[in-house]
Amino acid sequence: MSSPLQDALIQPAPPPPIPWWPPASGWIALAVILVLLLIAIPLFWLALRRRQRRRQRAQRIIWEVPDQLPDQAWLAALNTQLKRQLKSRGELHATRLFGSAWVDYLCQSYPHPQAKVLQPLGKGLYEPGEPLSSLERLALQRELLRWIRHNHV
Template identity: 65%
Template structure:
């Protein structure tokens, strides 16, 4: 049974419904991070692919030189390929270097250079009879690949 006094009471009003806009600051930050990821991920993939393509193109400098050349011709071809590629990058001053100054130029452009491994590109190239073993060729190629990777030639 309800009393007349209880019937005359007004029920409290319901609060207005919670709107979805504006969202809480955490949702805004999450949306901004997602948009950034959506924009930067493809950009990073494109830049990485471009860098890898450029690196592979530079490594082909060494791969294009036939192994069956004489030691003198092989060293001359290495020098020619390196200088041609540096010239295409706009480093024309490097193409005029030879001997120890060429090796010094190569050594100053990457950390922990091994001038003893790069020495055949300098003075040895200009000797009459050049003798390189297969191991010497491989170590020179490995050192040049290190140089290429570091310089992103």
């Protein structure tokens, strides 16, 4: 069904092949995102590991104090550990505090402190009082862990 006139027509030339370079803008954006991810993921992982190690080191500050010590020795050991860490951070003024000033210092540096739980650190060393129960000791340890976590000790 072709006519001679139709056979005389020149067929259109095929388009040139699509070059592989330069890529479309979508491919460039995808490559940039992938490179950024390849850089960001290891950095994020390292920061997470560093934070986790710091947390574990901070928890060791509290858990290194043996629980079988008498109350005054246990409280003194906790105070010593905390003040040693503060001294290593350069906060020498805090290492000279004692009593209620020490508890106030601890309470002012993180949100929603439980001053009642921290009171034994201020007065338990200097005044003979009621012995701490195991629940009170545990509450004090947990509160100190909160303080350590918030202050990045």
